[in-house]
Amino acid sequence: MKIHALSIALVIWAAPALAHDVQAGSLRISHPWTRPAAAGQNGAGYMVITNTGAQADILVSVTAAGARDTTIHQSMMHGDMASMVAVTDGLVIPPGGAVTLAPGGYHLMFTGLKAKTNPGDTLPATLTFARAGAVKVTFDVQASSATADHPRH
Numbered sequence: 584m585k586i587h588a589l590s591i592a593l594v595i596w597a598a599p600a601l602a603h604d605v606q607a608g609s610l611r612i613s614h615p616w617t618r619p620a621a622a623g624q625n626g627a628g629y630m631v632i633t634n635t636g637a638q639a640d641i642l643v644s645v646t647a648a649g650a651r652d653t654t655i656h657q658s659m660m661h662g663d664m665a666s667m668v669a670v671t672d673g674l675v676i677p678p679g680g681a682v683t684l685a686p687g688g689y690h691l692m693f694t695g696l697k698a699k700t701n702p703g704d705t706l707p708a709t710l711t712f713a714r715a716g717a718v719k720v721t722f723d724v725q726a727s728s729a730t731a732d733h734p735r736h
């Protein structure tokens with residue numbers, strides 16, 4: 584009886600985390616998240632894109648209804664100066680590899696958020712890949728990555 588109750592608890596526990604990752608062909612988009620931001624401000628989107636296929640794919644563009652514009656950016660350091668550049672040729676996801684979008688590196692830039700985003704909210708977006716096509720994902724709004732990376736574990 585105790586074992587049975589435990590296994591049910593584990594199933595309920597695991598379901599939301601699985602639902603949050605998106606599989607599209609040979610691509611897997613893991614844990615999309617963004618920080619809370621005020622209306623009119625810019626937000627950054629983070630995730631890990633894994634390619635289990637034999638051919639490279641390219642993240643070509645991103646749209647999000649909750650933002651005026653969405654672009655792919657890369658943060659870089661030039662000496663002591665941090666800067667961001669737009670990734671205009673798309674983001675290549677190598678076969679058998681993964682690309683991490685994380686603070687300080689690649690990220691999506693949600694420009695001009697239409698509404699304030701609070702922790703616990705979600706920001707839906709559509710990723711368009713050269714091979715996998717349009718993939719709908721949902722960015723969780725979280726205060727920080729360190730403690731909120733896998734909040735249900």
Ligand SMILES: [Cu+2]
Nearest residue numbers: 656667691692
């Ligand atoms: Cu940026």
